[in-house]
Amino acid sequence: MTALVFVALPVSLIVFGMPIFCVLLAATTIGLLYTQVGPLTAIHTAVFGNIDSFPLLAIPLFIFAGDVMSRGGIAQRLIEMILTVIGGIRGSLGVATIGSAAAFGAMSGSSVACVAAIGKITIPALEKNGYGRNFAVSMVTATGVIDVIIPPSIPMIVYAVAAQQSVTLLFLAGIVPGLIIAVALAAYVMLRAKALGIPVGPRPKISIIFESIRRAIWAIFAPVLILGGIYGGIFTPTEAAGVACIYAVLVSVLIYRELTWGDIWRIGMESATLIAQIMVLVAAAGAYGWLIATSGFPAHLVSFIDGLKLEPWLLLLVINLALLIVGSVLEPPPAILVLTPLLTPVVAKAGIDPIHFGLVVTVNLAIGLFLPPFGLNLFASNALFKTPLPTLYRGVVPFLLIYLAVLVLITYVPAITLVPLDWMR
Protein backbone atom coordinates (compact mmCIF):
# COMPACT_ATOMS: atom_id res chain seq x y z
CA MET A 1 0.00 0.00 0.00
CA THR A 2 2.90 2.36 0.86
CA ALA A 3 4.48 1.73 -2.55
CA LEU A 4 1.09 2.43 -4.14
CA VAL A 5 0.87 5.83 -2.41
CA PHE A 6 4.51 6.87 -2.92
CA VAL A 7 5.20 5.45 -6.38
CA ALA A 8 2.08 4.28 -8.25
CA LEU A 9 -0.05 7.35 -7.45
CA PRO A 10 2.47 9.99 -8.62
CA VAL A 11 3.40 7.93 -11.69
CA SER A 12 -0.23 7.57 -12.79
CA LEU A 13 -0.95 11.27 -12.22
CA ILE A 14 2.16 12.19 -14.25
CA VAL A 15 1.03 9.91 -17.10
CA PHE A 16 -2.31 11.75 -17.18
CA GLY A 17 -0.48 14.99 -17.90
CA MET A 18 -0.97 16.70 -14.52
CA PRO A 19 1.71 19.38 -13.92
CA ILE A 20 4.50 17.64 -12.02
CA PHE A 21 4.56 20.11 -9.13
CA CYS A 22 0.81 19.45 -8.60
CA VAL A 23 1.50 15.71 -8.75
CA LEU A 24 4.11 16.06 -6.00
CA LEU A 25 1.81 18.20 -3.84
CA ALA A 26 -1.09 15.76 -4.37
CA ALA A 27 1.09 12.74 -3.57
CA THR A 28 2.40 14.49 -0.44
CA THR A 29 -1.11 15.45 0.72
CA ILE A 30 -2.55 11.97 0.16
CA GLY A 31 0.58 10.33 1.57
CA LEU A 32 0.36 12.49 4.69
CA LEU A 33 -3.32 11.68 5.16
CA TYR A 34 -2.49 7.97 4.70
CA THR A 35 0.61 7.75 6.91
CA GLN A 36 -0.52 10.32 9.52
CA VAL A 37 3.13 11.21 10.22
CA GLY A 38 2.27 14.89 10.59
CA PRO A 39 -0.39 17.57 10.06
CA LEU A 40 -1.17 19.01 6.60
CA THR A 41 0.27 22.35 7.76
CA ALA A 42 3.68 20.62 7.56
CA ILE A 43 3.42 20.79 3.76
CA HIS A 44 3.36 24.60 3.91
CA THR A 45 6.42 24.58 6.17
CA ALA A 46 8.27 22.13 3.88
CA VAL A 47 7.40 24.11 0.73
CA PHE A 48 8.60 27.39 2.24
CA GLY A 49 11.64 25.80 3.88
CA ASN A 50 12.76 24.22 0.64
CA ILE A 51 12.89 27.49 -1.31
CA ASP A 52 14.35 29.34 1.65
CA SER A 53 17.80 27.92 0.81
CA PHE A 54 20.83 30.01 -0.14
CA PRO A 55 22.48 27.43 -2.50
CA LEU A 56 19.21 27.24 -4.48
CA LEU A 57 19.35 30.97 -5.11
CA ALA A 58 22.06 30.16 -7.67
CA ILE A 59 19.44 28.63 -10.01
CA PRO A 60 17.48 31.83 -10.79
CA LEU A 61 20.69 33.80 -11.10
CA PHE A 62 22.38 31.32 -13.47
CA ILE A 63 19.21 31.14 -15.60
CA PHE A 64 19.08 34.94 -15.96
CA ALA A 65 22.84 35.20 -16.60
CA GLY A 66 22.64 32.43 -19.24
CA ASP A 67 19.69 34.10 -20.97
CA VAL A 68 21.50 37.46 -21.14
CA MET A 69 24.77 35.88 -22.34
CA SER A 70 23.10 33.87 -25.09
CA ARG A 71 21.30 36.93 -26.48
CA GLY A 72 23.66 39.76 -25.68
CA GLY A 73 26.53 38.73 -27.95
CA ILE A 74 28.70 37.07 -25.30
CA ALA A 75 27.93 33.50 -26.39
CA GLN A 76 28.13 34.44 -30.07
CA ARG A 77 31.57 36.04 -29.76
CA LEU A 78 32.86 33.09 -27.78
CA ILE A 79 31.63 30.65 -30.43
CA GLU A 80 33.06 32.75 -33.28
CA MET A 81 36.42 32.92 -31.49
CA ILE A 82 36.55 29.13 -31.05
CA LEU A 83 35.57 28.64 -34.72
CA THR A 84 38.50 30.84 -35.74
CA VAL A 85 41.08 29.43 -33.35
CA ILE A 86 40.40 25.74 -34.05
CA GLY A 87 41.39 25.74 -37.69
CA GLY A 88 43.89 23.83 -39.75
CA ILE A 89 42.96 20.35 -38.49
CA ARG A 90 40.70 17.79 -40.14
CA GLY A 91 37.14 18.28 -38.90
CA SER A 92 38.08 21.59 -37.29
CA LEU A 93 34.60 23.04 -37.74
CA GLY A 94 33.00 20.02 -36.07
CA VAL A 95 35.55 20.11 -33.26
CA ALA A 96 34.92 23.84 -32.83
CA THR A 97 31.18 23.15 -32.55
CA ILE A 98 31.86 20.76 -29.67
CA GLY A 99 34.32 23.21 -28.11
CA SER A 100 31.70 25.94 -28.35
CA ALA A 101 29.12 23.75 -26.62
CA ALA A 102 31.61 23.06 -23.82
CA ALA A 103 32.43 26.77 -23.48
CA PHE A 104 28.73 27.66 -23.52
CA GLY A 105 28.25 25.04 -20.82
CA ALA A 106 30.74 26.90 -18.65
CA MET A 107 28.49 29.96 -18.70
CA SER A 108 24.97 28.62 -18.73
CA GLY A 109 23.03 25.60 -17.53
CA SER A 110 20.32 25.18 -20.15
CA SER A 111 20.69 22.49 -22.77
CA VAL A 112 18.03 23.84 -25.14
CA ALA A 113 19.63 27.31 -24.95
CA CYS A 114 22.94 25.69 -25.91
CA VAL A 115 21.43 23.84 -28.89
CA ALA A 116 19.76 27.05 -30.10
CA ALA A 117 22.81 29.31 -29.63
CA ILE A 118 25.38 26.88 -31.10
CA GLY A 119 23.12 25.57 -33.84
CA LYS A 120 22.19 28.97 -35.24
CA ILE A 121 25.84 29.79 -35.88
CA THR A 122 27.44 26.43 -36.66
CA ILE A 123 24.83 24.44 -38.62
CA PRO A 124 24.93 26.64 -41.77
CA ALA A 125 28.77 26.58 -41.69
CA LEU A 126 28.91 22.80 -41.10
CA GLU A 127 26.48 22.25 -43.97
CA LYS A 128 28.54 24.46 -46.27
CA ASN A 129 31.69 22.52 -45.37
CA GLY A 130 30.17 19.22 -46.50
CA TYR A 131 29.08 17.63 -43.23
CA GLY A 132 25.48 17.37 -44.42
CA ARG A 133 22.57 19.04 -42.68
CA ASN A 134 21.31 15.90 -40.94
CA PHE A 135 24.71 15.13 -39.42
CA ALA A 136 25.17 18.78 -38.38
CA VAL A 137 21.78 18.99 -36.66
CA SER A 138 22.27 15.59 -34.97
CA MET A 139 25.70 16.67 -33.73
CA VAL A 140 24.38 19.94 -32.28
CA THR A 141 21.43 18.10 -30.67
CA ALA A 142 23.76 15.62 -28.99
CA THR A 143 26.54 18.04 -28.02
CA GLY A 144 24.02 20.50 -26.52
CA VAL A 145 23.53 18.22 -23.51
CA ILE A 146 27.17 18.69 -22.53
CA ASP A 147 25.86 21.94 -21.07
CA VAL A 148 24.14 19.93 -18.33
CA ILE A 149 27.37 18.14 -17.41
CA ILE A 150 29.91 20.98 -17.56
CA PRO A 151 29.54 23.27 -14.55
CA PRO A 152 27.74 25.49 -13.71
CA SER A 153 24.92 23.00 -14.10
CA ILE A 154 21.38 23.54 -12.84
CA PRO A 155 20.70 19.79 -12.40
CA MET A 156 23.85 19.58 -10.27
CA ILE A 157 22.59 22.38 -8.00
CA VAL A 158 19.24 20.60 -7.71
CA TYR A 159 20.96 17.30 -6.87
CA ALA A 160 23.24 19.03 -4.35
CA VAL A 161 20.24 20.45 -2.51
CA ALA A 162 18.20 17.23 -2.72
CA ALA A 163 21.11 15.05 -1.53
CA GLN A 164 22.51 17.67 0.87
CA GLN A 165 25.89 17.80 -0.86
CA SER A 166 28.22 20.69 -1.72
CA VAL A 167 27.44 22.49 -4.99
CA THR A 168 31.11 23.46 -5.37
CA LEU A 169 32.29 19.84 -5.03
CA LEU A 170 29.72 18.67 -7.57
CA PHE A 171 30.81 21.40 -9.98
CA LEU A 172 34.41 20.33 -9.53
CA ALA A 173 33.52 16.66 -10.05
CA GLY A 174 31.78 17.55 -13.33
CA ILE A 175 34.81 19.06 -15.07
CA VAL A 176 36.70 15.86 -16.02
CA PRO A 177 33.62 13.89 -17.18
CA GLY A 178 32.54 16.90 -19.28
CA LEU A 179 35.98 17.15 -20.86
CA ILE A 180 36.15 13.38 -21.53
CA ILE A 181 32.82 13.57 -23.36
CA ALA A 182 33.99 16.61 -25.36
CA VAL A 183 37.26 14.88 -26.35
CA ALA A 184 35.47 11.62 -27.30
CA LEU A 185 32.94 13.52 -29.42
CA ALA A 186 35.71 15.55 -31.06
CA ALA A 187 37.64 12.35 -31.92
CA TYR A 188 34.52 10.87 -33.53
CA VAL A 189 33.85 14.06 -35.51
CA MET A 190 37.44 14.08 -36.80
CA LEU A 191 37.10 10.46 -37.95
CA ARG A 192 33.79 11.25 -39.58
CA ALA A 193 35.30 14.27 -41.35
CA LYS A 194 38.03 12.01 -42.71
CA ALA A 195 35.44 9.47 -43.92
CA LEU A 196 33.44 12.23 -45.61
CA GLY A 197 36.60 13.52 -47.28
CA ILE A 198 36.24 17.00 -45.83
CA PRO A 199 39.41 18.88 -46.74
CA VAL A 200 41.72 20.27 -44.09
CA GLY A 201 41.11 23.98 -43.98
CA PRO A 202 43.91 26.54 -44.05
CA ARG A 203 45.54 27.29 -40.70
CA PRO A 204 44.25 30.71 -39.64
CA LYS A 205 46.79 33.52 -39.56
CA ILE A 206 48.03 34.55 -36.14
CA SER A 207 46.73 38.08 -36.73
CA ILE A 208 43.22 36.72 -37.38
CA ILE A 209 43.39 34.57 -34.25
CA PHE A 210 44.47 37.54 -32.16
CA GLU A 211 41.73 39.68 -33.67
CA SER A 212 39.05 37.09 -32.81
CA ILE A 213 40.43 36.76 -29.27
CA ARG A 214 40.47 40.55 -28.89
CA ARG A 215 36.89 40.73 -30.12
CA ALA A 216 35.82 38.03 -27.65
CA ILE A 217 37.95 39.06 -24.67
CA TRP A 218 34.98 40.15 -22.53
CA ALA A 219 33.17 36.93 -23.46
CA ILE A 220 36.21 34.79 -22.56
CA PHE A 221 36.33 36.44 -19.17
CA ALA A 222 32.73 35.32 -18.36
CA PRO A 223 33.47 31.60 -17.70
CA VAL A 224 36.80 32.61 -16.11
CA LEU A 225 34.93 34.86 -13.68
CA ILE A 226 32.28 32.24 -12.86
CA LEU A 227 34.40 29.10 -12.55
CA GLY A 228 37.59 30.84 -11.41
CA GLY A 229 35.60 32.66 -8.73
CA ILE A 230 34.03 29.45 -7.44
CA TYR A 231 37.09 27.20 -7.57
CA GLY A 232 39.39 29.96 -6.38
CA GLY A 233 37.27 30.21 -3.24
CA ILE A 234 36.44 33.86 -3.93
CA PHE A 235 32.69 33.37 -4.42
CA THR A 236 30.13 30.83 -3.37
CA PRO A 237 28.26 29.42 -6.42
CA THR A 238 25.32 31.72 -5.57
CA GLU A 239 27.53 34.81 -5.40
CA ALA A 240 29.26 33.78 -8.64
CA ALA A 241 25.87 33.48 -10.33
CA GLY A 242 24.90 36.96 -9.14
CA VAL A 243 28.20 38.44 -10.30
CA ALA A 244 27.71 36.69 -13.67
CA CYS A 245 24.30 38.38 -14.04
CA ILE A 246 25.72 41.86 -13.49
CA TYR A 247 28.73 41.13 -15.71
CA ALA A 248 26.52 39.81 -18.53
CA VAL A 249 24.20 42.82 -18.35
CA LEU A 250 27.02 45.41 -18.27
CA VAL A 251 28.97 43.77 -21.12
CA SER A 252 25.89 43.26 -23.31
CA VAL A 253 24.45 46.75 -22.76
CA LEU A 254 27.46 49.02 -22.24
CA ILE A 255 30.34 47.30 -24.06
CA TYR A 256 28.86 45.24 -26.90
CA ARG A 257 25.75 47.45 -27.11
CA GLU A 258 23.73 44.52 -28.45
CA LEU A 259 20.99 44.87 -25.84
CA THR A 260 19.11 47.88 -24.53
CA TRP A 261 17.81 48.23 -20.96
CA GLY A 262 14.38 47.44 -22.43
CA ASP A 263 15.76 44.15 -23.78
CA ILE A 264 17.16 43.35 -20.33
CA TRP A 265 13.70 43.89 -18.82
CA ARG A 266 12.13 41.59 -21.45
CA ILE A 267 14.79 38.91 -20.91
CA GLY A 268 14.21 39.26 -17.15
CA MET A 269 10.48 38.62 -17.67
CA GLU A 270 11.18 35.48 -19.70
CA SER A 271 13.79 34.28 -17.21
CA ALA A 272 11.34 34.87 -14.34
CA THR A 273 8.78 32.51 -15.87
CA LEU A 274 11.44 29.85 -16.52
CA ILE A 275 12.71 30.25 -12.94
CA ALA A 276 9.19 29.88 -11.54
CA GLN A 277 8.67 26.77 -13.66
CA ILE A 278 11.72 25.09 -12.11
CA MET A 279 11.60 26.47 -8.59
CA VAL A 280 7.94 25.71 -7.89
CA LEU A 281 8.83 22.13 -8.72
CA VAL A 282 11.75 22.30 -6.29
CA ALA A 283 9.40 23.60 -3.59
CA ALA A 284 6.84 20.85 -4.15
CA ALA A 285 9.52 18.17 -4.35
CA GLY A 286 10.88 19.39 -1.01
CA ALA A 287 7.55 18.55 0.60
CA TYR A 288 7.45 15.16 -1.14
CA GLY A 289 11.04 14.40 -0.12
CA TRP A 290 10.27 15.37 3.47
CA LEU A 291 7.29 13.01 3.55
CA ILE A 292 9.28 10.15 2.03
CA ALA A 293 12.06 10.62 4.58
CA THR A 294 9.64 10.95 7.53
CA SER A 295 7.55 7.95 6.53
CA GLY A 296 10.53 5.60 6.64
CA PHE A 297 9.90 4.42 3.06
CA PRO A 298 13.60 4.76 2.03
CA ALA A 299 14.57 2.45 4.93
CA HIS A 300 12.12 -0.19 3.62
CA LEU A 301 13.52 0.28 0.11
CA VAL A 302 17.10 -0.05 1.40
CA SER A 303 16.30 -3.26 3.29
CA PHE A 304 14.44 -4.63 0.23
CA ILE A 305 17.38 -3.93 -2.09
CA ASP A 306 19.78 -5.17 0.59
CA GLY A 307 17.85 -8.43 0.57
CA LEU A 308 18.49 -8.82 -3.16
CA LYS A 309 22.25 -8.96 -2.37
CA LEU A 310 23.16 -6.95 -5.46
CA GLU A 311 26.83 -6.18 -6.03
CA PRO A 312 27.48 -2.39 -6.24
CA TRP A 313 28.30 -2.69 -9.98
CA LEU A 314 25.01 -4.45 -10.65
CA LEU A 315 23.11 -1.96 -8.52
CA LEU A 316 24.67 0.90 -10.49
CA LEU A 317 23.80 -0.84 -13.77
CA VAL A 318 20.16 -1.20 -12.74
CA ILE A 319 20.04 2.43 -11.55
CA ASN A 320 21.69 3.62 -14.80
CA LEU A 321 19.10 1.85 -16.92
CA ALA A 322 16.25 3.23 -14.82
CA LEU A 323 17.68 6.77 -14.96
CA LEU A 324 18.12 6.62 -18.74
CA ILE A 325 14.47 5.64 -19.18
CA VAL A 326 13.26 8.28 -16.71
CA GLY A 327 15.57 10.89 -18.26
CA SER A 328 14.12 10.34 -21.71
CA VAL A 329 10.63 11.31 -20.54
CA LEU A 330 11.30 13.69 -17.65
CA GLU A 331 13.58 16.71 -17.56
CA PRO A 332 16.57 16.50 -15.19
CA PRO A 333 15.27 18.76 -12.35
CA PRO A 334 11.98 16.88 -11.71
CA ALA A 335 13.66 13.50 -12.23
CA ILE A 336 16.36 14.38 -9.69
CA LEU A 337 13.87 15.79 -7.19
CA VAL A 338 11.64 12.73 -7.31
CA LEU A 339 14.35 10.07 -7.34
CA THR A 340 17.12 11.47 -5.13
CA PRO A 341 15.33 10.96 -1.77
CA LEU A 342 14.70 7.34 -2.79
CA LEU A 343 18.06 6.49 -4.34
CA THR A 344 20.60 8.21 -2.10
CA PRO A 345 19.98 5.96 0.95
CA VAL A 346 20.23 2.91 -1.33
CA VAL A 347 23.57 3.93 -2.86
CA ALA A 348 24.92 5.13 0.49
CA LYS A 349 24.26 1.66 1.92
CA ALA A 350 26.19 0.18 -1.03
CA GLY A 351 29.16 2.42 -0.18
CA ILE A 352 28.90 4.64 -3.29
CA ASP A 353 30.15 8.21 -2.86
CA PRO A 354 27.21 10.67 -3.05
CA ILE A 355 29.19 13.14 -5.21
CA HIS A 356 30.17 10.37 -7.63
CA PHE A 357 26.55 9.24 -7.70
CA GLY A 358 25.47 12.84 -8.41
CA LEU A 359 27.61 12.81 -11.55
CA VAL A 360 26.21 9.41 -12.58
CA VAL A 361 22.68 10.81 -12.17
CA THR A 362 23.51 14.01 -14.08
CA VAL A 363 25.16 12.22 -17.03
CA ASN A 364 22.29 9.70 -17.29
CA LEU A 365 19.67 12.42 -17.30
CA ALA A 366 21.71 14.48 -19.77
CA ILE A 367 21.77 11.50 -22.15
CA GLY A 368 18.02 11.13 -21.60
CA LEU A 369 17.62 14.61 -23.09
CA PHE A 370 18.45 13.27 -26.55
CA LEU A 371 17.53 9.60 -26.11
CA PRO A 372 15.01 8.60 -28.81
CA PRO A 373 12.10 8.67 -29.03
CA PHE A 374 11.12 11.22 -26.35
CA GLY A 375 14.28 13.21 -25.46
CA LEU A 376 13.44 16.91 -25.10
CA ASN A 377 16.38 18.12 -27.22
CA LEU A 378 15.18 16.02 -30.17
CA PHE A 379 11.86 17.86 -30.15
CA ALA A 380 13.60 21.21 -29.61
CA SER A 381 15.92 20.57 -32.61
CA ASN A 382 12.95 19.43 -34.66
CA ALA A 383 11.20 22.73 -33.85
CA LEU A 384 14.33 24.89 -34.23
CA PHE A 385 15.95 23.42 -37.36
CA LYS A 386 12.95 21.68 -39.00
CA THR A 387 14.78 18.35 -39.24
CA PRO A 388 12.33 15.42 -39.21
CA LEU A 389 12.34 13.36 -36.02
CA PRO A 390 13.09 9.97 -37.70
CA THR A 391 16.20 11.57 -39.29
CA LEU A 392 17.27 12.88 -35.90
CA TYR A 393 16.65 9.48 -34.27
CA ARG A 394 19.07 7.87 -36.72
CA GLY A 395 21.53 10.76 -36.66
CA VAL A 396 22.09 10.84 -32.89
CA VAL A 397 22.83 7.10 -32.58
CA PRO A 398 26.67 7.35 -32.96
CA PHE A 399 26.75 10.22 -30.43
CA LEU A 400 24.52 8.24 -28.10
CA LEU A 401 26.96 5.32 -28.19
CA ILE A 402 29.84 7.65 -27.32
CA TYR A 403 27.95 9.13 -24.36
CA LEU A 404 26.98 5.66 -23.16
CA ALA A 405 30.61 4.49 -23.34
CA VAL A 406 31.71 7.51 -21.29
CA LEU A 407 28.83 6.90 -18.87
CA VAL A 408 30.10 3.36 -18.26
CA LEU A 409 33.57 4.80 -17.66
CA ILE A 410 32.29 7.44 -15.22
CA THR A 411 30.08 4.93 -13.41
CA TYR A 412 32.74 2.27 -12.87
CA VAL A 413 35.84 4.46 -12.47
CA PRO A 414 34.85 6.79 -9.60
CA ALA A 415 38.35 8.31 -9.60
CA ILE A 416 37.38 10.28 -12.73
CA THR A 417 34.97 12.32 -10.65
CA LEU A 418 36.50 12.01 -7.21
CA VAL A 419 40.21 12.72 -7.76
CA PRO A 420 39.69 16.46 -8.47
CA LEU A 421 37.81 16.71 -5.19
CA ASP A 422 40.96 15.83 -3.27
CA TRP A 423 42.40 19.15 -4.43
CA MET A 424 39.54 20.97 -2.69
CA ARG A 425 39.07 18.79 0.39
Place this chain on the structure above:
Amino acid sequence: MSFSATLIRIGDFIANACVIIATIALFVIVLINGINVFSRYFLGDAWSWAEEAMLFLMVLLVFAGAATVTWRGGHMRLDIFIERMPSAYRKTAIIVTGLFSAAILGLLALNSFQVVSLLFRFNQKSAALEFPMWIPQGCVLAGFVLIAFMILLRLAAYGAALPKPEAEALAEHMQ
Protein backbone atom coordinates in the same frame (compact mmCIF):
# COMPACT_ATOMS: atom_id res chain seq x y z
CA MET B 1 -17.24 40.49 -25.96
CA SER B 2 -17.83 36.79 -25.33
CA PHE B 3 -17.62 35.24 -21.86
CA SER B 4 -14.42 33.30 -22.67
CA ALA B 5 -12.80 36.47 -24.13
CA THR B 6 -13.53 38.28 -20.86
CA LEU B 7 -12.00 35.41 -18.89
CA ILE B 8 -8.92 35.49 -21.12
CA ARG B 9 -8.54 39.24 -20.52
CA ILE B 10 -8.77 38.72 -16.75
CA GLY B 11 -6.24 35.86 -16.93
CA ASP B 12 -3.84 37.88 -19.08
CA PHE B 13 -4.10 40.86 -16.72
CA ILE B 14 -3.31 38.79 -13.61
CA ALA B 15 -0.54 36.86 -15.42
CA ASN B 16 1.09 40.08 -16.64
CA ALA B 17 0.88 41.70 -13.20
CA CYS B 18 2.42 38.59 -11.61
CA VAL B 19 5.29 38.38 -14.09
CA ILE B 20 6.09 42.08 -13.53
CA ILE B 21 6.25 41.45 -9.77
CA ALA B 22 8.44 38.36 -10.35
CA THR B 23 10.80 40.28 -12.66
CA ILE B 24 11.18 43.15 -10.19
CA ALA B 25 11.97 40.58 -7.46
CA LEU B 26 14.59 38.98 -9.73
CA PHE B 27 16.28 42.31 -10.48
CA VAL B 28 16.31 43.31 -6.80
CA ILE B 29 17.92 39.92 -5.92
CA VAL B 30 20.61 40.52 -8.57
CA LEU B 31 21.26 44.03 -7.23
CA ILE B 32 21.42 43.02 -3.56
CA ASN B 33 23.74 40.12 -4.42
CA GLY B 34 26.02 42.34 -6.51
CA ILE B 35 26.21 45.16 -3.98
CA ASN B 36 26.79 42.70 -1.15
CA VAL B 37 29.66 40.93 -2.96
CA PHE B 38 31.19 44.30 -3.88
CA SER B 39 30.98 45.70 -0.37
CA ARG B 40 32.35 42.51 1.19
CA TYR B 41 35.43 42.34 -1.06
CA PHE B 42 36.12 46.00 -1.64
CA LEU B 43 34.74 47.81 1.40
CA GLY B 44 35.26 45.00 3.91
CA ASP B 45 31.65 45.15 5.03
CA ALA B 46 28.50 43.24 4.08
CA TRP B 47 24.77 43.52 4.79
CA SER B 48 23.90 40.88 7.36
CA TRP B 49 20.28 40.95 6.18
CA ALA B 50 21.09 40.45 2.49
CA GLU B 51 20.70 36.67 2.45
CA GLU B 52 17.30 36.78 4.15
CA ALA B 53 16.07 39.53 1.86
CA MET B 54 17.15 37.65 -1.27
CA LEU B 55 15.50 34.44 -0.09
CA PHE B 56 12.21 36.17 0.73
CA LEU B 57 12.30 37.85 -2.69
CA MET B 58 12.91 34.44 -4.27
CA VAL B 59 9.76 33.08 -2.58
CA LEU B 60 7.84 36.05 -4.05
CA LEU B 61 9.45 35.53 -7.47
CA VAL B 62 8.63 31.81 -7.54
CA PHE B 63 4.98 32.02 -6.52
CA ALA B 64 4.17 35.15 -8.55
CA GLY B 65 5.89 33.60 -11.58
CA ALA B 66 4.16 30.25 -11.01
CA ALA B 67 0.75 31.92 -11.34
CA THR B 68 1.81 33.30 -14.74
CA VAL B 69 3.22 29.93 -15.82
CA THR B 70 -0.07 28.26 -14.80
CA TRP B 71 -2.11 30.67 -16.93
CA ARG B 72 0.21 30.12 -19.90
CA GLY B 73 0.07 26.34 -19.42
CA GLY B 74 3.85 26.19 -19.10
CA HIS B 75 4.37 23.97 -16.05
CA MET B 76 6.61 20.94 -16.57
CA ARG B 77 4.52 17.89 -17.28
CA LEU B 78 4.66 14.67 -19.24
CA ASP B 79 2.49 15.23 -22.29
CA ILE B 80 3.63 12.37 -24.55
CA PHE B 81 0.94 9.97 -23.34
CA ILE B 82 -1.92 12.43 -23.11
CA GLU B 83 -1.21 13.79 -26.61
CA ARG B 84 -1.68 10.28 -28.02
CA MET B 85 -4.96 9.61 -26.20
CA PRO B 86 -8.27 9.63 -28.12
CA SER B 87 -9.79 13.12 -27.99
CA ALA B 88 -12.60 12.27 -25.54
CA TYR B 89 -10.24 10.62 -23.04
CA ARG B 90 -7.74 13.47 -23.38
CA LYS B 91 -10.38 16.12 -22.63
CA THR B 92 -11.62 14.15 -19.64
CA ALA B 93 -8.06 13.72 -18.34
CA ILE B 94 -7.32 17.46 -18.69
CA ILE B 95 -10.52 18.50 -16.90
CA VAL B 96 -10.22 15.89 -14.14
CA THR B 97 -6.51 16.56 -13.44
CA GLY B 98 -7.19 20.33 -13.54
CA LEU B 99 -10.03 20.11 -11.02
CA PHE B 100 -8.01 17.69 -8.86
CA SER B 101 -4.99 20.06 -8.88
CA ALA B 102 -7.19 23.02 -7.91
CA ALA B 103 -8.80 20.99 -5.10
CA ILE B 104 -5.41 19.93 -3.69
CA LEU B 105 -4.09 23.50 -3.87
CA GLY B 106 -7.28 24.76 -2.21
CA LEU B 107 -6.84 22.28 0.65
CA LEU B 108 -3.19 23.30 1.03
CA ALA B 109 -4.19 26.99 0.99
CA LEU B 110 -6.56 26.37 3.92
CA ASN B 111 -3.70 24.79 5.87
CA SER B 112 -1.27 27.53 4.83
CA PHE B 113 -3.75 30.08 6.14
CA GLN B 114 -3.49 28.49 9.59
CA VAL B 115 0.31 28.79 9.55
CA VAL B 116 0.33 32.36 8.25
CA SER B 117 -2.32 33.58 10.68
CA LEU B 118 -0.39 32.00 13.55
CA LEU B 119 2.78 33.85 12.47
CA PHE B 120 0.76 37.08 12.17
CA ARG B 121 -0.75 36.63 15.65
CA PHE B 122 2.63 35.97 17.29
CA ASN B 123 4.27 38.73 15.21
CA GLN B 124 7.25 36.45 14.50
CA LYS B 125 10.14 38.26 12.82
CA SER B 126 13.14 37.05 10.83
CA ALA B 127 16.52 36.90 12.60
CA ALA B 128 18.60 39.43 10.64
CA LEU B 129 16.13 41.58 8.70
CA GLU B 130 13.56 41.60 11.54
CA PHE B 131 10.92 41.33 8.85
CA PRO B 132 7.46 40.00 9.79
CA MET B 133 7.57 36.33 8.77
CA TRP B 134 3.89 36.20 7.86
CA ILE B 135 4.68 38.24 4.73
CA PRO B 136 7.13 35.87 2.97
CA GLN B 137 5.21 32.85 4.25
CA GLY B 138 2.03 34.55 3.05
CA CYS B 139 3.52 34.49 -0.48
CA VAL B 140 3.19 30.69 -0.37
CA LEU B 141 -0.47 31.00 0.67
CA ALA B 142 -1.12 33.63 -2.01
CA GLY B 143 0.70 31.40 -4.52
CA PHE B 144 -1.49 28.37 -3.74
CA VAL B 145 -4.65 30.48 -4.05
CA LEU B 146 -3.55 32.22 -7.27
CA ILE B 147 -2.38 29.02 -8.96
CA ALA B 148 -5.64 27.22 -8.08
CA PHE B 149 -7.59 30.23 -9.41
CA MET B 150 -5.55 30.31 -12.63
CA ILE B 151 -6.11 26.58 -13.20
CA LEU B 152 -9.88 27.04 -12.90
CA LEU B 153 -9.83 30.23 -14.99
CA ARG B 154 -7.83 28.46 -17.70
CA LEU B 155 -10.26 25.54 -17.73
CA ALA B 156 -13.19 27.96 -17.97
CA ALA B 157 -11.55 30.07 -20.71
CA TYR B 158 -9.90 27.44 -22.88
CA GLY B 159 -11.81 24.28 -21.95
CA ALA B 160 -9.76 21.13 -22.45
CA ALA B 161 -7.30 22.59 -24.99
CA LEU B 162 -3.76 21.27 -24.51
CA PRO B 163 -1.05 23.87 -23.94
CA LYS B 164 1.75 24.16 -26.49
CA PRO B 165 4.25 21.24 -26.28
CA GLU B 166 7.15 22.11 -23.99
CA ALA B 167 9.92 21.60 -26.55
CA GLU B 168 8.15 23.83 -29.06
CA ALA B 169 7.62 26.54 -26.45
CA LEU B 170 11.28 26.37 -25.39
CA ALA B 171 12.49 26.51 -28.99
CA GLU B 172 10.31 29.57 -29.61
CA HIS B 173 11.64 31.17 -26.41
CA MET B 174 15.23 30.67 -27.59
CA GLN B 175 14.57 32.02 -31.08
